[in-house]
Amino acid sequence: MSHGAQMLQTLRDHRPLLLACEAIGWLHMTGKAHPDFLRHHGGTGTQYDDRDWLNSVSPPFPWDAKLSWLLNEDTPWHARLSSHWPATLTEFIRKHRGRDPGILGLLQAAHGMASGIEKNLPGATSKYLSQDATHMWLVSPFGHPIRNLLADPPPLLQPDGWRELLERIEKLLDELAGLGSSPPLDPEPWWEWREHAIGREGWLRQAFLSTLAETRLPNNDVTLWDQSYVAAALFKSAVAGAVLTGQGFEWANNLKQQTRWRVLTVGLGTRHYEARAVKIGDWVGAQRVIEDFFEQVRKLIEVDLALGSLVYRDDETLAFTFPGERDDETLAFTFPGERDDGKGSFAGDQAECLCAAIQQQIDKLAQSAELETPPLCQLSTSTRSFVPMVAELRKVRDQLTVPIARGWTIPNQTPSSAGTRHVCPVCLVRFNEPPASANTENARKSHPCRVCRERRRGRLDAWLAGEGDTIWISEVADANDRVALLSLSLNLEPWLEGEHVDSLRAQSIAQWRRFNPVLKNSSNPIDAGAPFESLRRYVQGKLSVYDRNDPVLSSLQEGYQHENNWPSFFSKIVEDRADAPEWDRLDDEKRVGWLAHQLFRKLPSPGRVHRFWRTCEAFFDELLERFREIAADHANRWRTRRLLLQPSSGGPGSWENRETYLGRWRGAPFEVVYLAERQAFITISNLARCFEAHEDGDALVQASQEETIYVKGDDQQELPLQVKSVSTPDKVGTYAPVIPLERSPRRFRVLVPLDRATACIETAIAKWQEEFARVWDRMPLRIGVVAFPRLTPFQAVIEAVRNVEAALDRQGSETWRVLACRTREGVTSLSLEHERGQELVVVPTRVPDGREDVFYPYVRVEDGELRAPRDFKHPQGYVYRHMADLRPGDGIFVHPSRIAAVFLDTTARRFEPHDVRPLGEFERMRATWELLVRHAPSMTALQGAWSEIEERSRAWRDPDGRWLPGVKKEWLDLVRAILGDRLNVRGAALESLVEAAGRGTLEWALEWHLTWLKTGLEGAGT
Incomplete structure (x- = not known):
């Protein structure tokens, strides 16, 4: 062996x-799962030892x-x-x-x-971080309050x-x-x-x-x-x-x-x-x-x-x-x-x-x-x-970018001698096995191999068993026969590897100094006015001798008292928990920088890294549940219903088992799948396009008797379908019109009806703004939208979404300028300027019990000078500043949230460059449309105004889409005149629309609602 x-x-x-x-x-x-653990640390006087939980019941466990x-x-x-x-x-x-x-x-x-x-903060000097029993909060790893555990116990x-x-x-x-x-x-x-x-x-x-493993702030995450x-x-x-x-x-x-x-x-x-x-x-x-x-x-x-x-x-x-x-x-x-x-x-x-x-x-x-x-x-x-x-x-x-990254044997790569066989059009590595009924060369070529066919069949089996969402894109398509593939991603990896954790504080240096004026019966030597620089100088003065009993260092790090020398302590507190050089490769100044940083930084511990991963997974899981509700919210109940159809005995002698058949009824797509074991069909299309809300399934029976409904299978042979009776199918009688394509902590892809895409995007943005508000600058939400007619080839759709995702990921961080910073009642409002316009960002800067949040809301600033007491410097030289301490003119580094969208009216559109916009632009686009709806006298007037604006815009640009020299101002004056004349818009509303035209938001709003969604003025809220 x-x-x-x-x-x-x-x-x-x-x-x-x-x-x-x-x-x-x-x-x-397990002892921490007892509520007395929280009460004991919440200051109620309850005596409880979580290591003695075995004796907490009688008889002992x-x-x-x-x-x-x-x-x-x-x-x-x-x-x-x-x-x-x-x-x-x-x-x-x-x-x-x-x-x-x-x-x-x-x-x-x-x-x-x-x-x-x-928990390596010594208890004697970190008591001020404790939560009391009235505010025993569990928060997300990004600081968002989740639950007050004793006031609202799970x-x-x-x-x-x-x-x-x-x-x-x-x-x-x-x-x-x-x-x-x-x-x-x-x-x-x-x-x-x-x-x-x-x-x-x-x-x-x-x-x-x-429940919590640690009750002190900010480790209650x-x-x-x-x-x-x-x-x-x-x-x-x-x-x-x-x-x-x-x-x-x-x-x-x-x-x-x-x-x-x-x-x-x-x-x-x-x-x-x-x-x-x-x-x-x-x-x-x-x-x-x-x-x-x-x-x-x-x-x-x-x-x-x-x-x-x-x-x-x-x-x-x-x-x-x-x-x-x-x-x-x-x-x-x-x-x-x-x-x-x-x-x-x-x-x-x-x-x-x-x-x-x-x-x-x-x-x-x-x-x-x-x-x-x-x-x-x-x-x-x-x-x-x-x-x-x-x-x-x-x-x-x-390594996985190469399909066969190492030696690999794939069975069934040799064609059999019986009959003509072709390479499988799906996997491209096996020979296919066309059925005898495939009587044309194209039919034989299009048939997949056994393995790929069984994968399709396994998906169908799961659907029939009632597992998961719909698998039929015809059920997802909206009333205009259009679908949207939404791709959402969070920039998780820098959190897993610790890069973005640099901005999070385990303690604020200034606050630690304030609550610990005395250490071991001596005055705290750290200067309260400039605590970070004072700490650096103090640590540098201690590098010559390792003193386990040093009052400052032993009060900041529990493990300091258990090491014997600086290299050993440095290896565990710095090298193990950051992407930092080893002790021997640094001079004293760099060593001090890393130590001062790590002593107050929240660390990417295994438990916290695990929570980062789970939180992003949960974010997308919860969004999927919400998207299901949004997609299913329709005035016509048939939007989420299916029917089991019993065909009349006079129909074709043999329908192909598990074959899908496509037809039309009442001018709308009508699709079914045949199940031989039931000798019946199940509808697999959006029935709200065929049935009125008040009708029942008998309307289909009557219609098939009065007028023959024809359907086609994969062989394109047209067959008559006469329905004898209808009923509700077992397990799959209802559905939510969404198809999840991918759900991982890195990315979430889902197909939704195009007419529900707006609500889904707005829901995702609102959820992100709520849960990641304290780290908005380094946990960006990126949204890609690929809208397409239902019959667009899937390969073109997937290639388009991959190109959109690449465009969203291509750009790195940006420098945004602070225009104004106001803090009121625990909320900081930042007015920021960037190259595409301005943003208003609202950040909670207070924890639920009323204390100021000095742990999460920090941004990396452009200047390298320490200005405010809460400022701290990374060992590489850049400075982090609390968002409430920002001033007008400060430059901050932002990993911006973005959105990019494309409509595949033709498959060639997937190769065109994508306009990547700030995520806030989507909300402004929606606000622009609402403004148009309030003022436009009619759809004809609105379409006429747009047609004229668009025509002049094309005429005054070069072939690459750039404005000709000196004409943009004249074009904006023309936009003002057209909107005022055709839509009778005046005053502030007119200026807002002209400003939106200058940013491209007006054009996007019109294209999104009129061309993509085909929205009427009465449907502005959809």
């Missing part, structure tokens, strides 16, 4: 141990008894690991914050990485919540004991047990998501679930590394400080499947297969091998925790059964060996799924943070 195969088998033999350790990680902070099977002498791990267990398993709960040897030390290392980073914190939680935990551990005592070879029972608890809808996940899950993932991987090294890491030597981890990244080139899709069903069907493949990879890593846990996922990549090397040494690796000196460290060459073995396992999963492109596995270096994760994700994505 090869070394790699031997390691895989060792992991499978230890699966019960590793999954039990993961469960211990989930539960070791039987933790040791539930896990006693782990200590059974018959287990594969007992001989090698038994001496490294704590005296009682209860110590995992009572001592998880300590510094112990053995497996307990590995949990302490994992806990320290996942949650300790958030189910977990209500009177029976704690008892119900313990009952479910007891059942969880009983099920674990049942699996662990007689371990099944099949990983499926383990997977089901784990998913039920912590899957997407898992009960433990949902409970812990609803990380839930109990984020810390527990990440600590469990790290603990699980650390124990897996100990198992693989024979006797474990050097058990007695500072495990908490020296344990490190790697990140295992798995990727698949999903973009190639999207680009080759001929129909929507090809892409969505392939996407389902890829999702299933990713789930199989999860099952392999998380349960079958129990090696690590997922810490990031998008449409192309997965990232898992993985065992790492110790920080202080690299020692020889020994395989189980070989001699080991008790000081094992999971060395790099052995990690690569294990990664290669996992790659082979994943290859088998990909081949079983019949994927055309090979997956990739990549391993990071050892680290104590997730900061390198984004770089690993980018490396994998770069």
